[in-house]
Amino acid sequence: MTIAPAPATAALRSPTDVKRLANAFCHAQLLLTADELGLFADLDRHGPSTQEQVTERLGLAGRGVNDFLSGLVLLGLIELTGEVYTLTGVAAETLVPGTPRYIGGFLRRASRMLYPAWGHLGAALRTGQPQTAGAGPGAFLQMLADPAQRGPYLTMMDSASGLVAPHLIRAFSWTAHASVLDVGGCRGNLVGRLLGAYPHLHGAVFDLPPMAEPFGEHTAALSVAERATFHAGDFFRDELPTADVVMLGHVLHNWSPEERAALIARAWAAVAPGGALLVYDAMLPETPADLPRTLVSLNMLLVTEGGSEYPASHCQNWLAAAGCTTTEVLPLGSTDTLVIGRKPR
Ligand SMILES: C[S@@+](CC[C@H](N)C(=O)[O-])C[C@H]1O[C@@H](n2cnc3c(N)ncnc32)[C@H](O)[C@@H]1O
Secondary structure, three states: OOOOOOHHHHOOOOHHHHHHHHOOHHHHHHHHHHHHHOHHHHHHHHOOEOHHHHHHHOOOOOOOHHHHHHHHHHHOOEEEEOOEEEEOHHHHHHOOOOOOOOOHHHHHHHHHHHHHHHOOHHHHHHHOOOOOOOOOOOHHHHHHHOHHHHHHHHHHHHHHHHHHHHHHHHHOOHHHOOEEEEEOOOOOHHHHHHHHHOOOOEEEEEEOHHHHHHHHHHHHHOOOHHHEEEEEOOOOOOOOOOEEEEEEEOOHHHOOHHHHHHHHHHHHHOEEEEEEEEEEEOOEOOOOOOHHHHHHHHHHHHHOOOOOOOEHHHHHHHHHHHOOOEEEEEEEOOOEEEEEEEOOO
């Protein structure tokens, strides 16, 4: 099989290009460190600022700050005009805490979980074992029981489902259905956005018991609590409530192929006649041509016991094994793929 190089590596033509690739982690650390130090929030709050003002307000020592700010300018995250720094448009849109498109959850996950784990990629490949603490059985419950992990996890999941929501709102015939159940739907961010877009729709989330409280708070904040219900349980053991549309989003990639097939069968059984099962993940193309999705799949190697991304055809096979004969595969934005399985009336 021939695999065409992805755009990020297509320009590798010289030793210098290869050395630049070897240091690509420096780019990520400039972004993650700027977020951790509060630079983006600071520039948003105070507006155009000199290096001295930034150094003082962030409590930095001074050494290296000029290079740090220059690096961020060269990455396109801030701009230098005369002597003052400001946020670029994309930074103002995505990196300022408290704004609707803030991706702070992703940044936290990248800096605290994935960056250390990627330092052990070799060990993961040698052993087949995850490289993060607490990745074994009960990992989700352990993480939800720890207030220091729970908050960042919830905002990270909101970041993920917030990016998918506008696409999912348009990709499916929601007006033809009355109810939706999001299995592993976290604190209801996606269901909340669907209910916001479709006032006729009633929504439910099935997730682990500790998610009940954040679900109540979050759906109230999204002004949809009256049409939203939480069902607590273990999706491998407890019966799922029936709905017209059942969703499994960013869930299957956490589990082994056998567990994915079992989850699909349980979710399919919960779909009402005439309804549909919607599955989305960063599914892999049939030939490995997508570098970001390949990297997401390696993330799952590093942080779960059996997870990975998978091709849409595997999902269709699990649906067929569950008894679903009609499936469609659609892109969901540029990052995800949606598989729809339809149940006859
Ligand atoms: C990766 S998140 C997906 C969140 C959301 N669907 C999205 O698209 O962003 C996986 C979710 O599955 C839930 N979960 C994990 N194990 C579970 C189990 N055994 N039973 C029910 N929910 C579970 C977690 O609490 C979490 O909310």
